[in-house]
Amino acid sequence: MRKKICITALFAIAFIELFAQKNMQNNYVIYDVAQHKTIDLGELTTALIHTQVVFFGEDHNDAVAHYLEDSLFKALVQEKKNVALSLEMFETDCQAPLNEYVEGFITEKQFLANTRPWNNYSDYKSMVETAKYNHLPVIAANAPRRYVSLVHQNGVQTLLRLDQLSKSYLPPLPFSAAEVAYQQKFEGIMGGHEQFNQNMFDAQNLWDATMANSIYRFWKHHKSYTVFQVNGRFHSDDKLGTYARLRALSRKIKMQSISCYNEEQFTHPNWVALKQQADFIIITNPEVPKSF
Numbered sequence: 001m002r003k004k005i006c007i008t009a010l011f012a013i014a015f016i017e018l019f020a021q022k023n024m025q026n027n028y029v030i031y032d033v034a035q036h037k038t039i040d041l042g043e044l045t046t047a048l049i050h051t052q053v054v055f056f057g058e059d060h061n062d063a064v065a066h067y068l069e070d071s072l073f074k075a076l077v078q079e080k081k082n083v084a085l086s087l088e089m090f091e092t093d094c095q096a097p098l099n100e101y102v103e104g105f106i107t108e109k110q111f112l113a114n115t116r117p118w119n120n121y122s123d124y125k126s127m128v129e130t131a132k133y134n135h136l137p138v139i140a141a142n143a144p145r146r147y148v149s150l151v152h153q154n155g156v157q158t159l160l161r162l163d164q165l166s167k168s169y170l171p172p173l174p175f176s177a178a179e180v181a182y183q184q185k186f187e188g189i190m191g192g193h194e195q196f197n198q199n200m201f202d203a204q205n206l207w208d209a210t211m212a213n214s215i216y217r218f219w220k221h222h223k224s225y226t227v228f229q230v231n232g233r234f235h236s237d238d239k240l241g242t243y244a245r246l247r248a249l250s251r252k253i254k255m256q257s258i259s260c261y262n263e264e265q266f267t268h269p270n271w272v273a274l275k276q277q278a279d280f281i282i283i284t285n286p287e288v289p290k291s292f
Contacts, residue, residue: 024064024067026285027064027285027288028064028068028260028282028283029266029269029282029283030043030044030281030282031269031271031274031280031282031283032047032279032280033271033275033278033279033280034279036271039280041068041071041072042075044072044258044280045072045075045076045079046079047256048076048226048256049076049079049080049226050254051226051254051255051256052219052223052225052226052227052253053215053226053229053246053253054226054227054228054229054255054256054258055231055235055236055242055243055255055256055257055258055278056069056072056228056229056258057231057232057233057234057237057258057259057260057278058230058231058232058233058260058261059232059261059262060118061120061290061291062260062262062290063123063288063290064260064262064284064285064288065260065261065282065284066123066124066291068260068282068284069127069228070126070127072228073085073228074127074130076226077130077131077134077136080226081134082224082225083136083226084131084136084137084138084139084218084225084226084228085128085130085131085136085137085138085139086138086141086214086215086218086227086228086229086230087124087127087128087138087139087140087141087142087230088141088142088207088211088230088235089117089118089121089124089142090115090117090138090140090141090142091115091116091140091142091143091144091145091169092140092141092142092143092169093169094114094115094116094140095139095140097111097114097115098111098140099138101128101132102128102131102135102136102137102138103135104132116145119292120291120292123291123292124230127230137218137222137225139214139215139218139227140214141210141211141215141229142207142211143169143170143206143207143209143210147159147162147170148203149203151199151203151206152199152200152203153199154199155199156174156199156206157174159173159206160173169210170209171210171212171213172213175205175206175245176245176248177205178205178208178240178244179240179244181240182244183201185234185240186201186204204241207235207242208235208241208242208244208245211229211231211242211245212242212245212248212249215227215229215242216246216250219250219253229242233260233261236257236259236278237259237277237278238278239257239278243255243257256279256280257278257279257280258279258280258282259274259280259281259282260282260283260284261282261283261284262283262284262285262288264286266283266285269281269283
């Protein structure tokens, strides 16, 4: 009797997951910029299979984006096996406990207690668990927030006074200035040039430089892997930010980018006007409830 109940429960779970998947498929459109056409998730997976670094730029509260990045990561793992997950959501000084969890040495409770997870970690948990189950690396890519705050408050030159252990969590210092186009984009979201704050922009650049360096260090020793980098889309849209810094570190890396966000007219967007944003653009349904 118990066995029958378990089997019934498994069928019920599978049905719910299948229903959720079919329902979610109606809430996004994927556009391949190079091919000038819309594609499905399977075609996107195929297009990325030989890419060494994939940037998935998201809006952090977009539930459809979280579904897509999880589905795409799992599809890449199934097709290629050698895939690494790289996350903006974990900081470089948390790499050791992250490794220990993925490798099965510590519990999830211990892992979360030692890695300062984002409040919406549940949106990324499935990808971490997929990596853990398949014995795949997970990269804690981002700069520790204490150093970001330090730059914001006291300027980027303050980083040079840190000791060697602290500097080991950061990219080589001093890191280069960002492109003019990136600064102009940053000024735009800050309200114009008059509202521009150099320290705030340098803090943004520290995030980008650290994530690019984290990916680059992994790539140098694992060139057969596809690194699946998940970050807020400002870090990689228009191939600026983290994307541009990684490209500056090596012209040899095969890179492609995805920009995923919602639009009111998500079924009929103006793809021509959006094509500069990424190699693949995903427009999601704004009516789907946010994850937070």
